Amino acid sequence: MRMCNEMLRRTLQLAEMMVEVADQGDAAREDVGCGVLYGLLRDSAYKIKKVAEQEKEDHIRRGVWPEERAVPGRGAVLRKNSDRSVKKTISEKSQNRQKSENQDQ
Secondary structure, X not given: OOHHHHHXXXXXXXXXXXXXXXXXXXXHOOOHHHHHHHHHHHHHHHHHHHHHHHHHHHHHXXXXXXXXXXXXXXXXXXXXXXXXXXXXXXXXXXXXXXXXXXXXX
C-alpha cells in the first residue's frame, strides 16, 4: 500500500478511536468540564473522519487506492473482492432506472 494511503487508513482508525474514547469518557465523567472535553474530542473526530473519507474517495476516483475502484459514472464503489451479488444488484438497479426513465418519456 502506498504511504499516503496508509496514512489515510491510520487517520480513519485514529478518528474511530477518538470517538470511542469520547463515548467512554462521557459515560464515566463526573463533572461538566469533562463533558466539554469529550464533546470537543467527539466533534474533532467527526471532522477529521469526514475530511479523511473525502480524501479516500478522491484516491479511489484517481485509482490510487488499491482495495477499491470507482464505478464509472456513479458515486458507488466496488471492492475488488466483492461478492457477485453486489455487482448484480447495482446492475439491476441501473437497468430498473433505465426502464423507469424510458417509461416516463
